[in-house]
Amino acid sequence: MKLLKLSRGRLYPALEEPLSEVSLEDWLDNPQGHADATALKISNDVSLASIRCDLAGFSTIILEFPAFKDGRAYSQARILRERYGFTGEIRARGDVLRDQLLFMARCGVDAFEFTGDADGANEALKEFSFAYQRAADDLQPVWRKRLDRAAAA
Amino acid sequence: MYRYDEFDATMVAERVAQFRGQVQRRLSGELTEDQFKPLRLMNGLYLQLHAYMLRVAIPYGTLSSKQMRRLGEVARKYDKGYGHFTTRQNIQYNWPALVDVPDLLDDLADVEMHAIQTSGNCIRNVTSDQYAGASAEEIEDPRPYCEMIRQWSTFHPEFSFLPRKFKIAVTAAPHDRAAVKVHDIGLILYKNEEGETGFEVIVGGGLGRTPYVGHTIRKFLPKKHLLSYLEAILRVYNLEGRRDNMYKARIKILVNSEGAEKFAEAVEAEWAQIKDSGIDLPREEMARIDAYFAPPVFEKLSDESAVLEEKKASDKNFARWLRLNTFAHKAPGYAIVNISLKPIGGVPGDISDVQMEAVADIAEEYSLDEIRATHEQNLVLPHVKKDDLYAVYAALKAVDLATANIGMVSDIIACPGLDYCSLANARSIPIAQRISERFADLGLQEDVGELKIKISGCINACGHHHVGHIGILGVDKKGEEFYQVTLGGSGAEDASIGEIAGRGLSSDQVVDAVEKLVGVYRERRQGKERFLDTYRRLGAEPFKEALYEAA
Numbered sequence: 054m055k056l057l058k059l060s061r062g063r064l065y066p067a068l069e070e071p072l073s074e075v076s077l078e079d080w081l082d083n084p085q086g087h088a089d090a091t092a093l094k095i096s097n098d099v100s101l102a103s104i105r106c107d108l109a110g111f112s113t114i115i116l117e118f119p120a121f122k123d124g125r126a127y128s129q130a131r132i133l134r135e136r137y138g139f140t141g142e143i144r145a146r147g148d149v150l151r152d153q154l155l156f157m158a159r160c161g162v163d164a165f166e167f168t169g170d171a172d173g174a175n176e177a178l179k180e181f182s183f184a185y186q187r188a189a190d191d192l193q194p195v196w197r198k199r200l201d202r203a204a205a206a
Numbered sequence: 207m208y209r210y211d212e213f214d215a216t217m218v219a220e221r222v223a224q225f226r227g228q229v230q231r232r233l234s235g236e237l238t239e240d241q242f243k244p245l246r247l248m249n250g251l252y253l254q255l256h257a258y259m260l261r262v263a264i265p266y267g268t269l270s271s272k273q274m275r276r277l278g279e280v281a282r283k284y285d286k287g288y289g290h291f292t293t294r295q296n297i298q299y300n301w302p303a304l305v306d307v308p309d310l311l312d313d314l315a316d317v318e319m320h321a322i323q324t325s326g327n328c329i330r331n332v333t334s335d336q337y338a339g340a341s342a343e344e345i346e347d348p349r350p351y352c353e354m355i356r357q358w359s360t361f362h363p364e365f366s367f368l369p370r371k372f373k374i375a376v377t378a379a380p381h382d383r384a385a386v387k388v389h390d391i392g393l394i395l396y397k398n399e400e401g402e403t404g405f406e407v408i409v410g411g412g413l414g415r416t417p418y419v420g421h422t423i424r425k426f427l428p429k430k431h432l433l434s435y436l437e438a439i440l441r442v443y444n445l446e447g448r449r450d451n452m453y454k455a456r457i458k459i460l461v462n463s464e465g466a467e468k469f470a471e472a473v474e475a476e477w478a479q480i481k482d483s484g485i486d487l488p489r490e491e492m493a494r495i496d497a498y499f500a501p502p503v504f505e506k507l508s509d510e511s512a513v514l515e516e517k518k519a520s521d522k523n524f525a526r527w528l529r530l531n532t533f534a535h536k537a538p539g540y541a542i543v544n545i546s547l548k549p550i551g552g553v554p555g556d557i558s559d560v561q562m563e564a565v566a567d568i569a570e571e572y573s574l575d576e577i578r579a580t581h582e583q584n585l586v587l588p589h590v591k592k593d594d595l596y597a598v599y600a601a602l603k604a605v606d607l608a609t610a611n612i613g614m615v616s617d618i619i620a621c622p623g624l625d626y627c628s629l630a631n632a633r634s635i636p637i638a639q640r641i642s643e644r645f646a647d648l649g650l651q652e653d654v655g656e657l658k659i660k661i662s663g664c665i666n667a668c669g670h671h672h673v674g675h676i677g678i679l680g681v682d683k684k685g686e687e688f689y690q691v692t693l694g695g696s697g698a699e700d701a702s703i704g705e706i707a708g709r710g711l712s713s714d715q716v717v718d719a720v721e722k723l724v725g726v727y728r729e730r731r732q733g734k735e736r737f738l739d740t741y742r743r744l745g746a747e748p749f750k751e752a753l754y755e756a757a
Contacts, residue, residue, distance in 0.1 A: 122244070122367055122449075123367065124327075124364075124366065124368060124444060125444060125449075127363065127365075127367065127444070128444045129445075135483065152228070152245055152248075153367075156361075156366055157363075160364055180220055180223070180224045181221075181224075181361065182216055182217075182220065183213050183217060184361065184363075185217070185357045185360050186357075186362055186433075187483075187484050188363050188364065195213045195214075195217075195357070196487055196488070196491040198213065199211070199213070199491060199494065200488065200491065
C-alpha cells in the first residue's frame with residue numbers, strides 16, 4: 054500500500070505513520086475504551102445522518118471504496134466536510150483508481166491509499182480546468198466564473 | 207439554441223484529451239479490457255456483439271444544421287455510412303474502430319457535441335419534448351432547465367458512480383411527449399394557482415424488468431431550487447439505493463420498496479440541509495442560459511396559406527403527410543414537421559449519411575436552422591412556414607424521408623435487439639419490419655389511427671414495450687425466439703404499464719397477432735376512440751380471445 058496526500062492541488066507520496074483505527078460502531082459502543090484511537094473508520098453503508106458525536110478528536114477519517122463502482126463514500130465525504138465541518142484528513146481506502154482521484158478530491162478526500170503511479174495520479178488531477186458545480190473543494194463553479202467575468206467587463 | 211462559451215468548449219476538449227489518453231493506455235496494453243471498460247463506459251463506448259458502438263449525446267434532442275451535417279460526415283468517415291437515432295434522443299454509431307474514436311470525438315467537439323455520460327451509472331443525457339419552443343401547448347420552453355441540468359450533472363463528482371444509470375426528462379406541456387412518468391426523475395413545468403411556474407417532481411418511474419409509473423414526491427418546486435432539489439434526490443439515492451443486485455439498483459426499486467412518502471421525507475430532510483448552500487444557480491446565470499432559447503423571430507404571417515391549400519387539393523399523398531406528420535405551431539402561418547425514420551420495411555431510427563445531410567440542408571433553408579430528435583426515433587423540423595411545406599415535403603421525399611406514418615401502426619419503436627446487442631434474447635428489427643410491411647397501405651394505417659407498437663428484444667426493455675399500446679417482448683425459449691405481447695401500456699400523460707396478454711408467440715405468429723388485435727379494435731371502436739381507448743373501455747378479454755382463438 055502506498056499513500057498519497059493532497060496538498061495545494063498536488064499529490065505527494067507520504068510516510069505511512071501507523072494509525073490507531075477504530076470503526077464507527079465500536080467507537081459508538083464504547084468511546085472510553087478507544088480513547089487513544091486516531092483514525093475513525095466509517096463503512097459506506099452507515100448513515101451519517103444520525104451521527105451525533107465529536108469527530109474533531111480524530112485526525113483521520115477512513116472511507117471505504119470496496120469497488121470502484123460503489124460510490125456511496127463520495128456522498129459521505131461531502132457530508133463530513135460540508136455538514137459536519139470535519140477539517141482533518143479524509144482518506145480513501147479500497148478500489149482507488151487513477152481516473153477517480155479527481156472526483157474523490159472534489160468531494161473532500163485528501164489522502165489516498167493508491168497503488169498506481171504518483172505522476173499519473175497528478176496528471177489525472179489536472180485533466181480538467183473547470184467544474185460546473187460546487188462541491189467540497191474550493192474550486193469556483195463555472196457559473197461563478199461567468200458572473201465574475203461579466204462583472205469585470 | 208445553447209452555444210458553448212469558452213468554459214463549455216474547454217470542458218469538452220479536455221474530456222476528449224482525457225479519453226485519448228485512456229484509449230492509448232488500452233491500445234498499449236497498459237490497461238486490460240476489464241480496466242478500460244469503466245472508462246469507455248463513461249464516454250458512451252460499448253462493446254457490442256460484433257464491434258464497438260459509440261453513443262453520441264444530443265442534449266434534449268436539439269440539433270443545428272451544422273451539427274446534423276457533421277453527424278452525417280462522421281457516419282461516412284468512421285462508420286458504414288449510417289447512424290441510428292435512439293429512444294433517448296441520442297444517436298448511435300455501430301461500427302467505429304477503437305483507434306478512431308478520439309478523432310471522431312474531436313470532430314464532434316468542433317460542433318459542440320460529445321459522448322459524455324451517454325453510458326455508465328451516472329446522470330445520463332437529459333431529454334425533453336421535441337416540440338419545445340414551437341408548440342402552443344407549453345407554459346414556457348423547458349430546454350433552458352434541461353441545459354442547467356446538463357451542466358450541473360456533467361462530471362458531477364458525487365454522482366458519477368451511482369447504484370445504476372439515471373435518466374431525467376423535462377416537459378412543459380400537458381401533452382407529455384417526453385415520457386416523464388417512466389423516468390428516474392420526470393419534471394413537469396406548470397403554472398400553479400398563484401400564477402407562479404415551477405416543477406412537479408416525479409420520481410421512480412422506469413421500465414426494464416420491473417416497470418413502474420413514477421410517483422409525485424413534490425407537487426410544486428420553485429424553479430430557482432431545481433438543482434438543489436435534484437442534488438437532494440440524487441444524494442439519498444446514492445446512499446440508500448441497492449447495490450447488491452444490479453436488477454434492483456434503479457431508484458424505482460428504492461422508491462417503491464420504501465414507499466413514495468417515506469422517500470419524499472428523506473429527500474425533503476436532505477434538501478432542508480443543502481438548499482441554501484450555493485448549489486442553485488443565481489438569477490443572472492439562469493437568465494444567461496434562458497437567453498439562448500429566446501424564441502426565434504417569426505415572420506408575421508396569416509395562418510392560412512393559399513399555396514398549401516392548392517397543393518393539398520391536388521396531391522393526395524401530400525395531404526396525408528400533412529395530416530399525419532405535421533403539428534400545430536404556436537406562431538400563425540408556421541407548422542411543426544415530423545420526419546419519420548420508419549419507412550415501410552425499414553429499420554426504426556436508422557438514417558444514412560446522405561439523408562442526414564439532406565435534413566441539415568432542409569432545416570437550414572426552411573426551419574430556422576433547427577432540428578430535433580424524438581424519443582420515438584424520429585426527427586422534427588420545428589419551425590416551418592406553411593407556405594414552404596410542399597417544398598419541404600418534396601425535398602424529404604427525394605431522400606425517402608416523407609413516409610406519412612407518425613403515431614401510426616408502422617411508427618414502431620424497436621431496440622437494436624439480437625442483430626446488434628449482446629444482451630438480447632431475440633431480434634426486434636425484423637419483427638418491426640414485418641409488421642410495417644403487413645400494414646404497408648398508408649390509407650389503412652390512417653384508418654387505424656394512433657397505435658403505438660414498441661418492441662424490446664429482452665426484458666431490459668430498451669424498446670419500451672411496457673408502455674406500447676401493443677408491446678412486444680422477445681424471449682428465448684429453449685434456444686428459439688418467442689415473443690410475449692402486452693396490451694394497454696402508455697408512456698404519455700395517461701401513463702400505464704401494459705398487461706401480458708398470454709403465452710408467447712413465435713415470430714411467425716406475432717405479426718398475425720398484431721393484425722388480429724387491430725381487427726378487434728376496428729370492429730369494436732366507438733366514435734373517435736384510439737386503439738388504447740377501446741382497449742381501456744373493453745378490457746383485455748376480447749383482444750385475448752382474438753389472439754388465442756384456435757391458434
